[in-house]
Amino acid sequence: MKKLLEFFSVDSRIEHKNNKLKNYNYTLITIIDDVIKKRKSLHHKYDKLIEKVWVSARPLNCKTFLAKYLLTRLLRESDRVFFKAQILATKLCPKCNEYPNNLKNVHYEFSDKTH
Numbered sequence: 028m029k030k031l032l033e034f035f036s037v038d039s040r041i042e043h044k045n046n047k048l049k050n051y052n053y054t055l056i057t058i059i060d061d062v063i064k065k066r067k068s069l070h071h072k073y074d075k076l077i078e079k080v081w082v083s084a085r086p087l088n089c090k091t092f093l094a095k096y097l098l099t100r101l102l103r104e105s106d107r108v109f110f111k112a113q114i115l116a117t118k119l120c121p122k123c124n125e126y127p128n129n130l131k132n133v134h135y136e137f138s139d140k141t142h
């Protein structure tokens with residue numbers, strides 16, 4: 028009976044909320060770490076590709092075209108890594124999930140107002 032009362036007490040609810048936020052902070056660090064690692068490996072991959080273009084026997088204007096193309100792709104892929112992580116972080120955010128009617132808008136706007 029005591030446990031049941033504790034469960035419904037304000038303190039335990041606050042504690043539960045704090046734990047949720049704490050867990051979310053760990054999740055966020057993991058997501059950020061993952062973003063940096065993925066971006067680092069992407070940059071490494073494109074660095075190798077640019078080196079191959081640079082030492083190739085192709086004409087200079089062709090090399091320039093390929094280098095520009097690779098840079099554009101790298102930037103796009105790198106941005107995608109970040110945006111995917113941002114969507115995931117927002118979906119997992121306990122504060123954003125407190126707005127069930129507004130869920131869709133919160134996820135799409137990445138609003139600072141909700142944090």
Ligand SMILES: [Zn+2]
Nearest residue numbers: 120122123142
């Ligand atoms: Zn949020």
